[in-house]
Structures are given as structure tokens and as C-alpha cells.
Amino acid sequence: MTMIDRGRVTAVLGPTNTGKTHYAIERMLAHRTGVIGLPLRLLAREVYDRIVKARGPSVVALVTGEERIVPDRVQYWVATTEAMPEIGADFVAIDEIQLCADPERGHVFTDRLLNMRGLQETLFLGSDTMRPAIAALVPGVQFQRRERFSTLSWAGSKKLSRMPARSAIVGFSVDDVYAMAELIRRQKGGCAVVMGALSPRTRNAQVEMYQAGEVDYLVATDAIGMGLNLDIRHVAFSATHKFDGRRVRPLFPHELGQIAGRAGRHTESGTFGVTGEAQPLEDGLVDAIENHRFQPISRLMWRNARLEFGTMERLVQSLEVAPDHEILSRGREADDIAALKSLRDIPEIRDRVQSGKDVRLLWDVCRVPDFRGISPAEHVSMLMRIFGFLQDGQIPTDWLARAVQRIDRTHGDIDALSKRLAYIRTWTYVAQRNGWVQDEKHWRGETRAVEDRLSDALHAALTQRFVDRRTSVLLRRLKQKESLVAEVNDKGEVTVEGEFAGRLEGFRFRPDQTATADEAKMLNRASYEALRPEFHLRADRFYNAPDTELDFTEQGGLMWGDAAVGKLVKGSDAMHPGVEVFVDEEAGADIGEKVKRRLQHFIDRKVAALFEPLTNMQRDEALSGLAKGFAFRLVEALGVLPRDGVAGEVKELDQDARGALRKHGVRFGQFTIFMPALLKPAPTRLRLVLWSLAEGLDEFPESPPPGLVTIPHLDAVPDGYYTLSGYRPAGDRAIRIDMLERLADLLRAQDTRGGFEANPDMLSITGMTLEQFANLMEGLGYAAEKGEREKARATEVAAPAAEATGSDAPMTEEESVLAAETRAKWEAEQAEKRRAAAEAAGEEASAEAEAAPELEVFYTFRWAPKPRNRRPQGGEGQGRRGGPRKDATARENRGEGGKGGRDGGKPRGKGGPKKGGKPQSGPKTYSARPEKKADPDSPFAILAALKDKK
Numbered sequence: 036m037t038m039i040d041r042g043r044v045t046a047v048l049g050p051t052n053t054g055k056t057h058y059a060i061e062r063m064l065a066h067r068t069g070v071i072g073l074p075l076r077l078l079a080r081e082v083y084d085r086i087v088k089a090r091g092p093s094v095v096a097l098v099t100g101e102e103r104i105v106p107d108r109v110q111y112w113v114a115t116t117e118a119m120p121e122i123g124a125d126f127v128a129i130d131e132i133q134l135c136a137d138p139e140r141g142h143v144f145t146d147r148l149l150n151m152r153g154l155q156e157t158l159f160l161g162s163d164t165m166r167p168a169i170a171a172l173v174p175g176v177q178f179q180r181r182e183r184f185s186t187l188s189w190a191g192s193k194k195l196s197r198m199p200a201r202s203a204i205v206g207f208s209v210d211d212v213y214a215m216a217e218l219i220r221r222q223k224g225g226c227a228v229v230m231g232a233l234s235p236r237t238r239n240a241q242v243e244m245y246q247a248g249e250v251d252y253l254v255a256t257d258a259i260g261m262g263l264n265l266d267i268r269h270v271a272f273s274a275t276h277k278f279d280g281r282r283v284r285p286l287f288p289h290e291l292g293q294i295a296g297r298a299g300r301h302t303e304s305g306t307f308g309v310t311g312e313a314q315p316l317e318d319g320l321v322d323a324i325e326n327h328r329f330q331p332i333s334r335l336m337w338r339n340a341r342l343e344f345g346t347m348e349r350l351v352q353s354l355e356v357a358p359d360h361e362i363l364s365r366g367r368e369a370d371d372i373a374a375l376k377s378l379r380d381i382p383e384i385r386d387r388v389q390s391g392k393d394v395r396l397l398w399d400v401c402r403v404p405d406f407r408g409i410s411p412a413e414h415v416s417m418l419m420r421i422f423g424f425l426q427d428g429q430i431p432t433d434w435l436a437r438a439v440q441r442i443d444r445t446h447g448d449i450d451a452l453s454k455r456l457a458y459i460r461t462w463t464y465v466a467q468r469n470g471w472v473q474d475e476k477h478w479r480g481e482t483r484a485v486e487d488r489l490s491d492a493l494h495a496a497l498t499q500r501f502v503d504r505r506t507s508v509l510l511r512r513l514k515q516k517e518s519l520v521a522e523v524n525d526k527g528e529v530t531v532e533g534e535f536a537g538r539l540e541g542f543r544f545r546p547d548q549t550a551t552a553d554e555a556k557m558l559n560r561a562s563y564e565a566l567r568p569e570f571h572l573r574a575d576r577f578y579n580a581p582d583t584e585l586d587f588t589e590q591g592g593l594m595w596g597d598a599a600v601g602k603l604v605k606g607s608d609a610m611h612p613g614v615e616v617f618v619d620e621e622a623g624a625d626i627g628e629k630v631k632r633r634l635q636h637f638i639d640r641k642v643a644a645l646f647e648p649l650t651n652m653q654r655d656e657a658l659s660g661l662a663k664g665f666a667f668r669l670v671e672a673l674g675v676l677p678r679d680g681v682a683g684e685v686k687e688l689d690q691d692a693r694g695a696l697r698k699h700g701v702r703f704g705q706f707t708i709f710m711p712a713l714l715k716p717a718p719t720r721l722r723l724v725l726w727s728l729a730e731g732l733d734e735f736p737e738s739p740p741p742g743l744v745t746i747p748h749l750d751a752v753p754d755g756y757y758t759l760s761g762y763r764p765a766g767d768r769a770i771r772i773d774m775l776e777r778l779a780d781l782l783r784a785q786d787t788r789g790g791f792e793a794n795p796d797m798l799s800i801t802g803m804t805l806e807q808f809a810n811l812m813e814g815l816g817y818a819a820e821k822g823e824r825e826k827a828r829a830t831e832v833a834a835p836a837a838e839a840t841g842s843d844a845p846m847t848e849e850e851s852v853l854a855a856e857t858r859a860k861w862e863a864e865q866a867e868k869r870r871a872a873a874e875a876a877g878e879e880a881s882a883e884a885e886a887a888p889e890l891e892v893f894y895t896f897r898w899a900p901k902p903r904n905r906r907p908q909g910g911e912g913q914g915r916r917g918g919p920r921k922d923a924t925a926r927e928n929r930g931e932g933g934k935g936g937r938d939g940g941k942p943r944g945k946g947g948p949k950k951g952g953k954p955q956s957g958p959k960t961y962s963a964r965p966e967k968k969a970d971p972d973s974p975f976a977i978l979a980a981l982k983d984k985k
Contacts, residue, residue, distance in 0.1 A: 042155045044173055046132070048163040049181035050327035051296030052264075055160040056082070058181075059128040062158060063111060064089060069126035072116040072147060074134055074261050076101065080235040083113040100404060101463035101486075103479065117143050119151065127153035131261055132161035133289070133332060135168070138279070138367045141336025145363065148172065150340065164289055167331045171362050185299040189321045190269060190306035192313075196222050200251040202269040203259060204310060205294055207277035213449075215273060215311075216254040216501040225250045225502030231258035234456055236490035241497065250502060260294040270298040271310040281367070288320055289329040296327075336366035344394040347379045370414075374401040377415045384419065387426060397422055399468070406460040421465070430465065430472050438462060443485045445492035449500060452493040459486050523569050531561045539566060541598035542573065542618040542630060563621045570622040578633045585637045589737045591724055593634050601634050609673060609729040610642055610649075642725070645718045648710050649674055652699040662692035669701065673722045674713035675758055675772070678706055704776040706763055711773060714761040716741040726759045744802045745770050745811075765814030768807070774800055787817075787898040809894045818899035826891040 047055050060082065063069035073079045076099045083097040083104075090111065097104040098114040112120055116129060117140075129151065135144040148159065149172060159169060159176075169176055195218055198204065204219070206212045212230060219226045227245040229238055245253050246266060253259075253267065257277070272294075275286050298305025307324065309315055316324075323329055339356040343349040354372055357365060378384045378397065388397055400422045405414045424430045439462055442455045459482060465471055466478040522530050527539035536559075537546040544566060546559055577595060586594050593601040593614065601616040614634045618627040643650055652658070652666050665684055669676060678685065685703065688696075693703060700710045713722070720738045727735035736756050739746045745768040748757070762769035770778075777800050785791035793808055801808055809819040 042153050042157060044152070044157045044159075044176045045179060046159040046161075046166070046169050046173075046176055047179045047181060048159075048161060048166055050162070050183045051293060052183050052185060052299055053181035054184070055181060056130055059130065059158050059160055060085060062156065063126045063128060066125040066153075066155060068110050068124040069128070069153070070112040070114065070119055070122065070124045070151075071128040072114055072119040072130065072151070074116060074131040074140075075231075075258075076115055077235050077238055077258075078130070078261060079113055079115050080239075086111055086113060101460050101467065102483070103467045116140075116147060119147065121151075123154055125153055125155045126157075127151050128158040128160060130160045132159040132169070133165050134161075135165070135335040136332045138336065139369065141366050142338035142369070145335045145337050146340050148335075162289060162293070162329070162332075163327070164329050164332045168333070168335055168362055172335075172360070183296070183299075183327065184302050186304045187296060187299060187325055187327075188304070188306050189316070189325060190308040192309045192315050193271060195219060195310055198223075198252065198271060198310065199269055201266060202251075202271060203253040203255055203265070203267045203297065204271045204273055205255055205257060205259070206273045207256060209256075211273060212254050212256060219252050219254065220501045223252055226252035226254050228497050228501055229253060229255040229259055231256055232453055232457065233493070234486055234490040236487055237456075237494045237497070240490075240494040244498070244502075254501075257290070257294055259297055260290070264300065265297065266300050267298050268303070268305055270295050270305070270307045272308070272313050273311040274313050275309070275316070288323050291316075291320070292324045292327060292329060295324050333362065334364045335362055337363035338365065338369070342398070344391040344398070346391075347375070347385075347388060347394055347397070350394055350398060351375060351379065370405050371398075371401045373411065374405075374415055374418055377411065378419060378422070381419065384422070387423070393426065396425055400425065403461065403464060406457045406464070407454075408457065417461075421471075425471060429470070432473050435462065435465075435472060435478065439482060439485060443488070445488055449493065449496045452489055452496055456486065456489045456493060459489060523565055529562045529565060531565075536562045539569065539573075541595060541600040542570065542616070542622055542626065544619055544621075563619075566621070570619075570626050574622075574626045574629045578629055580633075582637055582640060585634075587638065587641070587721070587724060589720060589724060590735045591728060593638070600630060603638065603724065603728055605728045605731065608671075609725045610646065610670065612638060612642075612725060612728050614638065641721065645721050646674065646713065648700050648712050652696070652701075655695075655699065658695055660692070661688055662695050665692070665696065666699075669708070669710070673726060673759065674710045674718070675722075675761065676708045677758055677763075678704065678708055681708065702776070704772065705779040706775055707758075707772040709761075709772055714771075714773060719759075719761055722759055723756070726755065730755075743771070744774050744800075748814075765812075766810035767814075768803075768811060770801060770811060785896075787896075790820075790895045790897045792893055792895060805892065805894060809896075812894075812896050816899060817896045820895045820897070822893055822895065823890045824893060826889040 047058060049055065056078075059071060063071055064086070071082065073082060079097065079099055080102075083095060086095050092104075093106050094108055094110040096106065096109040096112045096114075098112060098118045098120060100115065100118055112122070112124070114120065116134075119129075129144065129147050132144060132148060135141050135148055137144070148169070151157070159165070159173075163180065166178060170178075193199075195204070195215065198219075204215050206215055209230065209232075212228060216226050216228050227241040227250050229241055233241070242265065244250055253265070259265070272291070275291070276283050277286060295307035298307050337358045337360075339353055341353065343353040351372070354375075355365070375398065378401065384397070388394055400418050403418060403421070405411075407414065421430065424434070439459070442458045442462075444455065445452070447455075463479075463482040463486060466475065466482050469475070472478050523539060524530075529536045529539060529544065535547055537544055539545075544559075544562060546562070577600070580595065584596060587603065588594060591603040592599050593603065599617055601614055604613045604615050606613040614631055616627055616630045616634060618630055649670050653670050655666070658666055661684070665681075665688060668681060668684070685708065697703075700712050702709055702711060713719070716738065723738050724735060730753070732753060736752055739760055739762065746760075746762060748764045748767055748769045757764050757769045758772075760769075761772055763772050763775055765775075778797060781794070781797050781800070793805065793812075798805065798808055801811060803811060809821070813819050
């Protein structure tokens with residue numbers, strides 16, 4: 036900790052409305068150069084505009100986290116306290132110095148208090164509660180006490196309906212602010228809204244509306260406690276507690292005084308009080324606020340500014356150094372330190388951070404504020420991405436452009452626009468960092484333009500919601516007439532007396548949200564009068580509509596065209612879902628029942644059509660015994676069963692039972708028992724919806740895109756999702772179960788214990804590279820051993836005899852001699868050409884100077900069974916001894932049309948040595964049945980078409 040004493044240091048202390056900031060601006064302009072630090076970006080912009088008006092834009096700079104305006108001949112710097120430049124200026128001022136005690140930002144203000152000095156003059160501006168702390172830490176400081184220009188007095192508790200004009204109502208959450216603003220709009224005609232999350236442009240537009248007298252009320256958070264000098268006569272607290280980021284706590288007396296002090300402008304007196312559910316303040320607290328007497332601040336937040344960047348550990352240790360003064364205290368862990376610790380624990384970051392330069396860059400990235408406030412993990416993930424980009428150079432322009440483009444949308448409600456404003460602040464901050472992006476001038480302008488557009492849209496949305504600009508014509512007509520003229524057009528728009536009242540979506544009326552409470556009550560009553568015949572007409576059209584006009588969504592919604600008319604709910608079993616309709620009560624119970632019957636007919640027919648093979652099998656009276664029981668298992672599983680879960684039942688099925696099931700399209704695969712017809716996109720989409728309903732999931736997983744042989748294997752998806760989607764997880768990917776069975780047929784022909792290599796057919800089936808295929812095989816329970824070998828070269832000359840005859844018949848002795856002579860002659864000619872080329876290039880011909888052999892990577896796969904008490908990776912398709920299930924599955928496949936067995940699918944022979952042949956050294960292998968031609972309507976046809984083009 037260092038305390039710099041340079042020039043004259045003065046602490047100008049006192050309550051609000053004493054002109055401290057105005058005094059600091061005057062003192063700065065009396066010097067040749069100066070720097071002033073302000074607590075809010077909003078206040079910095081306001082002071083910047085005032086100095087520009089006095090001295091012109093060519094000598095004034097504005098520096099905040101998200102904005103940087105620095106002319107060539109800058110003399111005066113206006114900045115947020117965090118962004119104050121460390122330059123040798125004649126004058127330095129720091130406003131709201133009492134924020135040294137703030138748990139989150141206090142360490143920044145304390146650092147400026149200890150270390151920022153002007154060459155000739157330094158001013159500290161703030162509350163008188165800072166006097167003892169400043170006296171203890173700053174030697175030779177002079178104090179000035181400034182008194183309030185006007186009086187501040189307690190006015191007690193008032194209802195919102197009785198709130199006087201030119202009042203500010205203060206809340207401590209966005210929900211409270213919106214609720215109070217809505218109530219004031221209904222009772223008083225409208226209000227302006229000011230919150231800390233608003234951009235300066237939006238805030239100023241709202242303030243101007245209030246200052247111009249368009250509205251007489253201001254609803255705000257405690258953001259008005261600093262820097263806003265408005266025409267406020269009364270301040271009302273709707274609560275005296277706030278959430279400070281960690282807990283809900285009572286407001287400190289000095290915080291109440293700071294906010295209440297905004298009442299009264301210059302010499303005009305002001306009042307303060309409470310409203311709503313807030314309890315009246317105690318007499319002692321009222322006296323303290325009225326007389327501006329608060330307990331002195333005894334603890335200032337501090338963080339070491341001398342950082343060490345040798346390693347991440349040393350940086351963290353230097354940030355956590357304890358202060359050496361009794362007044363100073365380490366505050367709560369700031370967001371930048373928390374982000375640094377999180378990134379430090381990520382292996383990828385530890386590998387990338389190798390030097391002090393990398394540590395310094397990582398710290399700069401960690402200091403990007405979490406404007407979005409989604410979650411710490413989300414913020415850390417974004418910081419890791421930015422750090423990776425910066426280590427490689429700069430943030431890619433196309434990546435940044437996509438991020439900004441996603442935000443640059445001005446439609447949506449207040450919350451959506453507020454979130455986008457928070458998001459664009461991140462990229463505005465990034466664009467302000469030197470060297471982080473290409474074409475900094477462009478991106479600074481682009482992000483500022485997006486922020487301005489969003490600010491204007493947010494101002495318009497706030498005004499539309501909280502200021503009643505509807506003419507009084509409708510209200511007069513509503514009060515004068517018993518019955519109003521209401522109409523419904525072909526787009527479902529409902530109008531009452533020519534005024535838009537709402538929209539009919541399906542069988543639900545959506546009232547106009549801009550109407551006041553009184554208007555809405557009368558508008559809705561008139562609208563439903565007009566909608567009664569419309570409900571009956573729509574119900575008749577809907578009941579007679581063909582199924583092609585209806586559809587279901589992957590989240591279980593039921594649609595009629597673009598309108599949601601109901602949703603699926605859990606029924607008696609997975610194959611029989613129920614229906615819940617979206618029909619207004621005002622439409623009548625008969626309309627709701629009619630819509631429900633039509634939707635139930637639709638979904639019942641849809642299930643019957645898409646799962647016809649299952650229903651046919653369930654109704655087949657020829658099935659009996661174990662076959663019938665197994666058929667019910669398949670129906671319960673919606674046509675897809677992992678084999679390892681029913682291995683015992685499959686084993687008990689005899690060949691007749693299996694044959695009866697195969698007639699219904701059941702395929703007994705090595706890994707899965709399934710019906711290929713149910714793997715098409717439409718049944719798969721419906722199967723996932725029915726399964727999600729039966730499992731009671733809150734959010735239904737969507738089906739994979741059709742035609743993909745493999746998809747990513749994610750841990751976050753619900754159990755059973757991959758099986759119901761027609762895929763089986765194996766390693767980092769999940770492979771389609773029908774393609775997995777084709778792969779299993781090829782694997783049965785390999786020596787799985789002695790080791791084998793992947794052939795082109797295996798890679799072609801999966802569509803994978805060799806490395807990806809190795810990961811897949813490991814997921815199926817195989818060990819993959821990687822190796823390298825010299826790549827085989829193609830034959831450089833063909834056999835003349837074979838070319839001449841065009842056959843593969845063996846050559847005669849004469850032809851062999853001729854071929855050998857021809858090859859020897861050709862090799863001699865090629866060697867001569869190489870020597871001549873080497874001599875022409877000035878190279879020495881050497882017999883040993885041959886090119887290094889080209890190497891190729893290969894994998895050897897062996898079956899690697901897991902211990903019996905553990906489920907192997909992949910989990911399916913393994914025999915009792917841990918090896919691949921070859922014999923049984925091969926017999927089943929032959930029973931489905933292959934030529935490898937006799938009647939009933941039994942294997943030929945006993946697997947011993949063939950007569951007259953060599954003994955078999957490896958396990959038995961069998962030929963799988965030939966694959967049927969893909970259905971042109973199935974997703975497999977896409978793969979087949981692509982394969983034919985190759």
C-alpha cells in the first residue's frame with residue numbers, strides 16, 4: 036500500500052444538493068489539464084456534455100468501460116472511476132468518495148484515494164461520513180464542509196393514489212419498479228422509469244420526458260441516488276430493504292439519506308416518506324436524514340494494486356494480500372478474481388498460460404465485467420473463448436460480427452430489449468480494449484450504434500407501457516353506451532368502436548395489453564359479445580378440417596395452422612395420450628368439448644398410422660406364449676428395445692416364435708431388437724413425444740435431423756433418448772441402430788480376439804474417419820491399438836500379358852520371361868531419367884538418397900471385455916463370456932433370409948475343421964442376410980443417394 040502526496044489535497048464533503056460536482060468542474064477548468072472520476076457511466080456522460088459545452092469537443096475525452104472518445108488535443112478527461120487514466124494531470128477529482136466502503140467496487144475508490152493525485156490540486160467529493168478515514172489515510176488533507184442549499188423534511192406515509200405531482204417513487208427490484216409504474220399509469224396517466232441497467236441514452240430520454248412535464252412521476256431504483264439533479268419535490272420509499280447481491284438487508288441510514296436528498300432542487304425544499312408496504316421510519320432515523328448526521332465510515336475496502344504476473348498462482352496470491360492499515364479491509368471476492376480462479380482450474384487454460392505475458396493477458400480478460408448476469412459458468416465460458424482468440428492474435432471479425440448481429444434486433448418487450456442492451460455492453464467493452472479487435476474504430480462505432488438503436492427501442496417500449504397516450508374518445512364512448520359495436524375480421528383482429536381490442540388466436544382471445552384497467556374491462560366484455568358467434572363458426576370449421584391442417588409439435592403442442600389449440604398430456608399408456616384444449620371459458624363448455632373430440636380423433640389416428648406395425652402385431656391372435664409377451668414388451672418400448680435389457684427373454688424364444696415376430700417386421704439385432712419401419716423420421720418424432728409424455732418430462736427432447744448416421748453423444752440428454760431416437764451411444768458419438776447392425780455383420784467376419792483392422796466397408800457404413808471409428812469401437816467394448824507402417828505403393832507397371840488378354844489367367848513361362856525383361860528395361864530407363872534430372876539440378880546422384888518412406892496410421896482392434904461386475908462401455912450386445920454375441924445373432928440373421936443355415940435358421944456343421952481343408956484358427960463367422968433396398972421415404976434413402984454419387 037502506498038500513499039502518494041502530490042500538490043494540494045482537499046476533501047469537499049457534505050450532503051446532497053450542495054453543488055460539489057459543479058464546484059469540481061469549475062476547479063478543473065481553472066487548470067490546464069485535469070481528470071475527474073465519476074461513479075456512474077450515466078453521470079460521466081452528463082459531466083462530459085457540460086465540459087464540452089464550455090470548452091468544445093476537441094479538448095475533452097470521455098472514457099468508460101463501454102465508451103471511449105479521445106480527441107488528439109485532449110486536455111480534460113472525464114471517466115468512470117474504474118477507467119480513470121493514470122496520467123500526469125494538473126487536477127484530479129474523485130466524486131462520491133464514500134463508495135470506498137462499497138463491498139463490490141470499494142477497492143477501486145480506495146485505490147484512487149490512496150494513489151491518484153493531481154500535480155497541483157486534488158479533490159475528493161462525497162459524504163461527510165468519510166472525514167475520519169480520509170484524515171487517517173491522506174496526510175496533509177484539507178477539509179471543506181458544504182451545507183445543503185435547501186431543507187429536507189419527513190412527510191410520512193402516502194398511498195400511490197395520493198402521491199403529489201413531481202414525486203419520485205423508489206423501488207429496489209425491477210419487478211417492484213414495473214408494478215408501481217403500471218399502477219401509476221392507470222391512476223395518474225403515466226410515469227418515467229429510471230434504472231441503473233438503462234443506457235445513458237434511454238435514461239436521458241426518460242428524464243427529459245419527466246423534466247418536460249409530459250409526466251409528473253418518476254419511478255426509479257436507487258440509481259437516482261447519485262448524480263441525478265432533477266426537479267423532484269418528494270421522494271417516497273416503497274421498501275427499506277434491498278438485495279445487495281448476497282442477501283436481503285436493511286438500507287443503511289446514509290444510503291437512505293443519499294436517496295432522500297434528491298428531493299428539493301437548488302434552493303427549493305423537498306420532502307421524503309414511504310409508500311406501499313414500507314413501514315414508517317423511526318424518529319431517530321428521520322432526524323438523522325433531515326440533519327444529515329450519520330455514523331462515520333470506519334472500514335474502507337482495499338485490494339492490492341501491485342500485482343505479480345509470473346504465474347496464475349502468484350497473481351492470485353498478490354490479489355489476496357492483506358492490507359497493512361487498520362482502516363483498510365479486504366472486501367468480498369470481486370467478479371474478476373472469481374473468474375480468474377475458475378479459469379485457473381481449467382486444464383486447457385493451464386496448458387495455454389506459459390509466461391507472464393499470458394498471465395497478464397488472462398487477467399485483462401478476467402476484468403471484462405459480467406454485464407449479462409446469466410451465470411458465473413456462462414461468463415467464464417465466454418472469457419475462455421475470448422482468451423483463446425487473443426492468444427492467437429485478435430478476436431475474429433466474423434465471430435464478433437455474428438455475436439453483434441444476434442443482438443441487433445429492436446423488436447420484443449422491455450425485458451428482451453433490456454437483456455440485449457446488457458449483452459451489447461459486453462461487446463462494446465471488448466471493442467474499447469486496444470488491440471483486441473481488428474478495425475477498432477469500426478467496431479466501436481458499430482457497437483455504439485447498436486446500443487443507440489436498442490436504447491431508442493427501449494425508451495419507446497417503456498413509454499408505450501407506462502405512459503397512457505390513448506385518446507379519451509374510447510373511454511367516453513364506453514361510459515356513454517350500454518352496447519358497443521365490436522367486429523372480428525378474417526385475421527382474427529377484434530375491434531370495438533374502431534379501436535383495436537385484441538386478437539383471436541385459435542379459440543383464445545388475446546386482449547390488447549396497452550389498454551388501462553378500466554378500458555380493458557369494458558373492451559373485453561364487448562369483445563366476447565362479438566366473439567360468441569365467431570367461436571361457434573370456428574369450432575364447426577375446425578371439427579370438419581382434414582387432418583392435414585392439424586399437426587403436433589415436438590414439445591407436445593397441438594396446432595391448427597399457426598394457432599395453438601391444445602396440447603398432449605399423459606394418458607393411460609404411452610400409445611394412448613390424452614388431450615388438453617386451449618379454449619376460453621367464455622366460449623362455452625360445448626365448444627371446448629367439440630375441440631377436444633376433434634383433437635383426440637386426430638392424435639389417435641396419427642398414432643395408429645405411424646405405429647401400424649406395432650398395433651398389427653399387438654392384435655395378431657396367432658401370436659401366443661412367449662412371442663405374445665415379447666410383442667407387448669416391444670409395444671411398451673414403442674418399437675425399440677436394447678437387447679441387453681431383454682437378453683434372457685430373447686434366449687427363451689424358439690425359432691418359431693422368432694419367425695412369427697419377424698413376419699411383423701421385428702429384427703433381432705446384435706445390439707437392438709427393433710422394427711426398421713419405425714425408424715423413419717415421422718414415427719421417431721412422434722415416439723419421442725409419446726415417450727416424453729409418459730416419462731413426465733418438463734422439456735421434450737427433439738428428434739435428430741433425418742439422414743444422419745451418427746450424432747454427438749451428450750451426457751445432458753435424458754436416459755433413453757438415444758434408444759428412442761434410433762441411435763446407440765458409443766464413445767463420443769451415437770450411431771444409428773440399423774447401421775450398427777450392418778457394422779456388427781462385418782465384425783462377425785473378423786478375428787476379434789486375435790486382432791483385426793478396419794476395412795473400407797466399415798468406414799463407409801459409419802461415414803467416419805479412422806480416428807473417429809476407433810473411438811466408436813472403444814465405445815462398443817473394443818480395445819484400439821494405434822500404429823504406423825510404411826504405406827504400400829501402387830504397382831508402377833502392369834503385367835503386359837494381363838493387359839493384352841484382359842483376364843486374370845496365369846502367365847505362361849514365355850510370358851513371364853517377357854514381363855520380367857520388360858520390367859527390368861523400364862526400371863533402367865526410369866533410373867537413367869532420375870540421374871539426368873539430378874545432374875541438371877546440380878544434385879549428387881546417390882543410391883542412398885531415396886525419399887523417406889511415407890507412413891500411414893492404422894488401428895488394430897481386439898475385443899476387450901470388461902469385468903463381469905461392471906457394465907462395459909456401450910452396454911449392449913455382449914455375450915455371457917464378455918465377447919461379441921456372434922453365433923446367436925448370426926443364426927437369427929440367417930433366419931431372416933440368409934443362405935448360411937438350414938430350415939429354422941440352425942447353423943451348418945459344428946464349427947470344426949472343413950473336410951480336406953485347414954483347421955479354423957479363429958472363432959466362427961457367418962454371412963449376414965443381404966440388406967433390403969432402402970425405402971425412398973426413409974432417411975436412409977438420402978445416404979444411399981449420396982453413396983451412389985460417389
